[in-house]
Amino acid sequence: MLSIRVLASAILLTAAVPPARALDPAAVALDELEVGGGGGGSAGVSTIAGPATGLRTALSPSVAALPASTTVLGAAEIARLPVQSYGDLFRPIAGFDVSNYGQGGVGYGIALRGFSDAEHGRDVAVFVDGVPINEVSSIHTPNYVDLNPLIPETIRSIGIVRGPFSVEAGDAGLGGAIFIETKRAEPLSTVGVSGGSFETLRGLATFSQVGPGLQPFLAYEGYGQGGYRQNGDLGRYNAFNKVTIPLDTGSSLSVRVQMYGTSFGQPGYLERDLVRAGLVSPRAATNVTDGGGKTLQTVVANYLSGPPEDELSALLYASHDQTSRFSDFGGGQRGQVQERATVGGRLRRVWTTNLFDVLPTQVLAGADWRSDALDVITGPSVARGFTGRSLDLDILQHDLGAYAQVQVKPTPWLKLTGGARADQFLYDVRNALDPALSPAVSPHIVSPKGGAALTPFDWLELFANYGQGFRSPSASSELVGNPRLTPFSVESTEGGGRLIFDRVSLLGTVFFTDISNEVFQAAPGLPVQNLGRSRRDGFEIEGKLLAWRDGLDRVSLFASTSAVSARLLNGATSIFVPNVPASLATVGAEFDLGEPVTPFGPGRVTGAAYLSYIGAKPLTEDGLLRSRPYTRVSGRLAYVHASGWTTYGQATWYPGDRTSESIFNFGPTLAAAASDIFTSPQPRLTLLAGVTYGFATGASAP
Numbered sequence: 183m184l185s186i187r188v189l190a191s192a193i194l195l196t197a198a199v200p201p202a203r204a205l206d207p208a209a210v211a212l213d214e215l216e217v218g219g220g221g222g223g224s225a226g227v228s229t230i231a232g233p234a235t236g237l238r239t240a241l242s243p244s245v246a247a248l249p250a251s252t253t254v255l256g257a258a259e260i261a262r263l264p265v266q267s268y269g270d271l272f273r274p275i276a277g278f279d280v281s282n283y284g285q286g287g288v289g290y291g292i293a294l295r296g297f298s299d300a301e302h303g304r305d306v307a308v309f310v311d312g313v314p315i316n317e318v319s320s321i322h323t324p325n326y327v328d329l330n331p332l333i334p335e336t337i338r339s340i341g342i343v344r345g346p347f348s349v350e351a352g353d354a355g356l357g358g359a360i361f362i363e364t365k366r367a368e369p370l371s372t373v374g375v376s377g378g379s380f381e382t383l384r385g386l387a388t389f390s391q392v393g394p395g396l397q398p399f400l401a402y403e404g405y406g407q408g409g410y411r412q413n414g415d416l417g418r419y420n421a422f423n424k425v426t427i428p429l430d431t432g433s434s435l436s437v438r439v440q441m442y443g444t445s446f447g448q449p450g451y452l453e454r455d456l457v458r459a460g461l462v463s464p465r466a467a468t469n470v471t472d473g474g475g476k477t478l479q480t481v482v483a484n485y486l487s488g489p490p491e492d493e494l495s496a497l498l499y500a501s502h503d504q505t506s507r508f509s510d511f512g513g514g515q516r517g518q519v520q521e522r523a524t525v526g527g528r529l530r531r532v533w534t535t536n537l538f539d540v541l542p543t544q545v546l547a548g549a550d551w552r553s554d555a556l557d558v559i560t561g562p563s564v565a566r567g568f569t570g571r572s573l574d575l576d577i578l579q580h581d582l583g584a585y586a587q588v589q590v591k592p593t594p595w596l597k598l599t600g601g602a603r604a605d606q607f608l609y610d611v612r613n614a615l616d617p618a619l620s621p622a623v624s625p626h627i628v629s630p631k632g633g634a635a636l637t638p639f640d641w642l643e644l645f646a647n648y649g650q651g652f653r654s655p656s657a658s659s660e661l662v663g664n665p666r667l668t669p670f671s672v673e674s675t676e677g678g679g680r681l682i683f684d685r686v687s688l689l690g691t692v693f694f695t696d697i698s699n700e701v702f703q704a705a706p707g708l709p710v711q712n713l714g715r716s717r718r719d720g721f722e723i724e725g726k727l728l729a730w731r732d733g734l735d736r737v738s739l740f741a742s743t744s745a746v747s748a749r750l751l752n753g754a755t756s757i758f759v760p761n762v763p764a765s766l767a768t769v770g771a772e773f774d775l776g777e778p779v780t781p782f783g784p785g786r787v788t789g790a791a792y793l794s795y796i797g798a799k800p801l802t803e804d805g806l807l808r809s810r811p812y813t814r815v816s817g818r819l820a821y822v823h824a825s826g827w828t829t830y831g832q833a834t835w836y837p838g839d840r841t842s843e844s845i846f847n848f849g850p851t852l853a854a855a856a857s858d859i860f861t862s863p864q865p866r867l868t869l870l871a872g873v874t875y876g877f878a879t880g881a882s883a884p
Contacts, residue, residue: 237643238597238635238637238643238645238680239591239594239595239596239597239637239643240597241491241542241543241544241589241591241597242490242544243490243491243493243544243546244341244490245341245342245348245361247589247597248343248347248348248599248633249347249597249599249633249634249645249646249647250343250344250347250348250633250645250647250676251277251343251344251345251676251678251689251691251693252342252343252344253275253276253341253342254340254341254342255271255275255339255340255342256338257337257338257365259772260334260337260340261335262772262773262774262789262818262820263790263818264789264791264816264817264818264833264834265334266832266834266868266870267282267290267330268290268329268330268332268334269282269290269292270816271334271337271340272360273792273794273816274768274770274792275342275742276689276722276723276742276743276744276766276768277294277295277344277722277742277744277766278292278294278766279291279292279293279294279762279766279796280292280293281293281300281844282843282864283844283862284410284414284449284844284864285446285448285449285450285509285862286409286414286415286416286444286447286448286473286474287328287330287416287418287444287445287446287474287475287476288302288322288328288448288474288507289302289303289326289327289328289329289330290302290303290327290329291303291844292306292327293305293306293357294306294344294345294357294358295344295356295357295358295674295693295720296357296695296718296720296747296759296762297356297357297762298702298759298760299761299762299763300760300761300846301703302322302323302326302327302328303316303325303326303327303329304323304324304325304326304354304653305325305356305357305653306327306354306355306356306357306358306359307348307351307352307353307354307355307358307359307360308327308329308354308359308360308362309359309360309361309362310329310332310362310363310364311362311363311364311436311438311482311484311497312482312484312495312497312528313480313482313497313499313501313526314352314353314552315327315328315329316354317522318353318552318554318579318581318654318656319554319556319577319654319656319657319658319659320520320656320658321518321520321558321560321573321658322507322518322520323703324653324654324655324656324659324660325353325354325653325654325656328476330418330442330444330476331420331440331442331478331480333386333401333403333420333422335372335386335388336365336388336399336401336422337362337363337364337365338363338364338365338366339362339363340360340361340362340363341360341361341362341363342358343355343358343359344357344691344693344722345357345358345647345649345651345674345676345693346358346629346631346650346651346652346672346674347631347633347647347649347674349546349585349586349587349629349631350530350548350585351651352550352581352583352585352603352605352629352652353581353652353653353654354653354654355651355652356651356652356653356670356672364399364422364424364438365390365399365424366397366399366426366436367390367391367392367397367398367399367426368392369391369878369879369881370390370876370877370879371389371390371876371877371879372386372387372388372874372875372876372877373386373387373388373874373875374386374387374828374872374873374874374875375872375873376830376871376872376873377870377871377872378868378869378870378871379410379865379867379868380407380409380410380414380865380868381406381407381408381409382408382870383405383406383407384405384406384872385403385404385405386402386403386404386874387401387402388400388401388402389879390879391879391880391881391882392881393881393882393884394428394881394882394884395884396425396426396427396882397425397426397427397882398423398424398425398426398882399422399424399425400422400423400424401420401422402420402421402422403418403419403420403421403422404419405418409447410465410864410865410868411449411464411465411862411863412449412465412466412467412470413447413449413450413467413469413470413472413473414447414448414449414467415446416444416446416447417444417445417446418443418444418445419441419443420440420441420442421440421442422438422440423438423439423440424437424438424439425437425438429487432487432488432489433485433486433487433488434485434486434487435483435484435485435486436482436483436484436486437481437482437483437484438480438481438482438483438484439480439481439482440478440479440480440482441478441479441480442476442477442479442480443475443476443478444475444476445473445474445475446473446474446475447467447470447472447473448467448472448473448474448507448508448509449465449466449467449468449472449862450467450468450469450472450509450510450511450862451468451511451844451846451848451861451862452464452466452468452860452861453857453859453860453861454841454845454856454859454861455856455857455859457841457861457863458841464840464841464863465863468510469510469515471508471564471565471566472508472509472510472515473507473566474507474508474509474518474566475505476503476504476505476506477503477504478501478503479502479503480500480501481500481501482497482498482499483498483499484496484497485497490532491532491544492532492534493531493532494530494531494532495528495529495530495531496528496529496530497526497527497528497529497530498526498527499524499525499526499527500524500525500526501522501524502522502523502524503521503522504519504520504521504522505518505519505520505521505522506518506519506520506566508563508566511848511860512848512860514562514564515562515563515564515565515566516560516561516562516563516572517559517560517561517562517563517566517568518558518559518560519558519559519560520556520558520559521556521557522554522555522556523554523555524552524553524554524555525552525553526550526551526552526553527550527551528548528549528551529548529549529550530546530547530548531546531547531548532545532546533545537590541590541591541592542590542591543588543589544588545586545587545588545589546585546586546587546588546589546601547585547586547587548584548585548586549582549583549584549585550584550585551580551581551582551583552580552581553578553579553580553581554577554578554579554580555576555577555578556575556576556577556578556579556657556658557576557577558573558574558658559571559573559574559575560572560573561573571615572615573615573662574613574614574615575612575613575614575657575658575662576612576614577609577610577611577612577657577658578609578610578611579607579608579609579610579654579657580607580608581607581654582605582606582608583603583604583605583606584603584604585601585602585603585604586601586602586603587599587600587601587631588600588601595636595637595638596635596636596637597634597635597636598633598634599631599632599633599634599635600631600632601630601631601632602628602629602630602631603628603629603631604626604627604628604629605626605627605628605629605652605654606624606626607623607624607625607626607654607655607669608624609621609624609655609657609661610622611657611661611662613662619662619663621661621662621665623661623665623666625655625668625669626669627668627669627671629649629650629651629652630648630649630650631647631648632647632648632649633645633646633648634646641681641682641683642679642680642681643679643680643682644677644678644679645677645678645679646675646676646677646678647674647675647676647677648675649673649674649675650672650673651671651672651674652669652670652671652672653669653671654669654670655667655668655669655670659703659710660710670697670699670701671697671698672695672696672697673695673696674693674694674695674696675693675694676691676692676693676694677691678690678692684728685728685729685731686725686726686727686728687725687726688723688724688725688726689722689724689725690721690722690723691721691722691723692721693718693721694717694718694719695717695718696715696716696717696718697715697716697717697718698715699712699713699715700712700713700715700716700750700759701713702759702760702851711850711851713750713756713759713803713851714750714751714752714756715750715752716748716749716750716751716759717748717749717751718746718747718748718762719746719747720744720745721744721745722742722743722744723742723743723744724740724741724742725740725741725742726738726739727739727740729771733776734774734776735775735776736773736774737771737772737775738771738772738773739769739770739771740769740770740771740772740792741767741768742766742767742768743765743766743767743768744765744766744767745764745765745766745797746762746763746764746765747764748762750803755803755804755852756803756804756851756852757804757805758800758802758803758804758805759800760799760800760801760802760803760847760851761799761800761801761846762799763796763797763798763799763809764798764799765795766794766795766796767794767795768792768793768794768795769793770791770792770793771790772791773787773789773790774786774787774788775787775788777824784823785821785822785823785824786821786822787819787820787821787822788819788820788822789817789818789819789820790817790818791815791816791817791818792816792817793813793814794814794815794816795812795813796812796813796814796842796843797811798810798811798842799842801845801846801847801854801859802847802850802851802852802853802854803851803852804852807847807854807856807858807859809841809842809845810838810839810841810842811839811842812836812838812840812842812843813836813837813838814834814835814836814843815833815834815835815836815837816832816833816834816835817832817833818830818832819831819832826875826877827873827874827875827876828873828874828875828876829872829873830871830872830873830874831870831871831872832869832870833867833868833869833870834867834868835866836864836865836866840863840864840865840866841861841863841864843864844861844862844863844864845859845860845861845862846859846860846861847859
């Protein structure tokens with residue numbers, strides 16, 4: 183039987199420093215600080231061990247080294263968070279606006295830097311093990327993001343870049359980018375079960391081994407829920423299979439095969455004022471036949487060779503999914519059915535040298551490719567059966583991208599970064615209902631980036647950034663009607679600074695983003711509206727205090743606040759970009775305390791709790807109709823026993839308004855009436871408890 187400290191140390195070590203990354207100076211500094219990404223972000227800072235010199239001025243390809251506002255969460259931090267669904271991974275982090283639509287297995291609203299929370303994450307580029315997750319030309323919304331197949335227990339790290347400042351992010355990286363890496367291996371396996379409110383039941387088993395031979399990480403999940411609202415049932419299965427094969431010194435090949443499936447009902451949206459007046463139950467459904475499902479199969483191969491400062495990496499992936507959704511947004515149910523096959527890859531190389539024997543320099547260069555073949559059908563439906571066709575498309579879309587980034591250090595305290603990426607898109611659309619509207623087009627775009635970071639003192643970092651980002655046109659909802667459409671682009675600048683002392687970390691950033699034509703769509707099937715030029719000005723401040731530390735034991739406090747002014751620049755009446763809260767704030771604590779004396783023996787108590795405040799957001803361009811501010815409280819408490827058993831409980835509570843997290847204007851963006859505002863109310867209180875048994879797994883054979 184493992185002692186609790188040996189078990190905890192093994193988990194923390196495995197989660198923090200993957201073998202192939204141990205030589206990255208920025209990553210090593212981050213592991214020592216457990217700050218990840220240098221952002222000092224809300225739940226992202228676990229321990230502050232001392233002054234950090236030049237995380238952003240290090241020559242490194244890591245997220246931490248960008249001269250930008252970044253945060254990285256490690257596996258240990260994620261394990262302490264109260265996570266009931268994947269949106270909870272991002273809620274405590276500064277600047278994130280997360281909306282759970284409460285519509286079964288559809289993707290959440292995840293937004294950064296003043297972009298809309300109503301668009302299923304379309305303005306944030308998301309990657310898992312290098313594979314782009316945004317679904318280009320999705321019939322639901324362009325660059326739709328669905329992270330429901332992500333099992334939190336499989337995550338090694340989450341890297342976050344706020345703003346369009348990563349040359350590797352590419353398509354959809356307008357408000358920022360999220361880079362998720364899954365675990366390679368750990369020295370234990372687990373089996374567990376949990377349950378809670380609204381007939382929720384989940385089972386999870388993992389198996390892993392470390393050693394010189396094959397390193398497996400397998401995870402199998404089953405999940406079911408009756409739902410808070412009528413017709414809110416959901417079920418899913420998930421099989422995650424990853425094996426890493428060590429090759430010669432410093433190289434490895436990881437192969438991941440994942441199979442996922444879900445089916446769900448959709449409660450739909452209710453008229454907000456009727457819910458508030460008590461005339462409609464918040465648990466009622468709009469149409470009890472609404473719902474849908476998804477199946478997904480993914481194969482990913484990652485090759486890695488050399489230390490991070492001179493690394494060669496290659497990626498190949500293929501996936502196939504079938505998705506259906508039948509929803510009534512007023513005027514009757516409409517169906518969407520989509521089948522997608524995706525293949526792609528990436529080749530990436532890093533060189534670190536002394537240019538002219540005197541100038542420390544690092545060059546990052548890469549190329550990526552992605553091809554999507556889609557069959558899309560939409561139309562009116564009854565009880566999930568089509569009664570007609572409004573769209574019937576066969577789409578073939580390719581994205582060929584190349585990028586380069588150069589970092590130079592003219593002095594030990596200054597680093598200059600410059601780069602760009604170029605993307606060429608190729609579309610071939612076959613419209614079965616109107617062959618004349620079958621565009622074959624090839625738009626392109628170039629996105630420059632540049633920035634500087636300096637460390638005048640070992641406790642201070644300053645940085646500034648310029649970048650352009652883009653989103654590809656949607657073949658299903660945009661190009662059919664306007665084949666001359668080019669990629670949607672933004673231009674952004676930011677400046678900030680970071681202070682870090684022995685027990686305190688503080689990061690502050692201001693940013694400015696300009697868009698030539700704001701695009702808005704209240705819901706799938708409703709008109710796409712062009713709102714004209716817009717500008718976003720904002721700031722983010724986040725900090726962490728290590729209140730107490732003794733060995734592995736620690737108690738930390740964190741807080742963040744951010745505000746954004748998202749304005750339309752067309753005229754006096756059109757002022758506000760809809761669905762952007764004016765302010766966000768979070769305050770909380772996390773803790774990891776060891777070996778208390780109990781009747782059950784020694785163990786550890788871990789957990790986190792935080793309160794989030796989300797400000798009011800305009801629902802119309804004139805701001806006359808708005809959501810209400812709301813607060814959300816979430817916490818988790820776990821007891822890890824030396825025998826390997828872990829028991830835990832967590833809760834989420836909405837003490838005030840429950841109609842403003844998921845709220846939409848289904849009418850015009852100007853001159854809408856109160857009867858056009860619809861909501862999916864959140865439950866007042868959600869409870870979850872579970873038990874997990876972890877046991878040491880023998881080393882893999884050489």
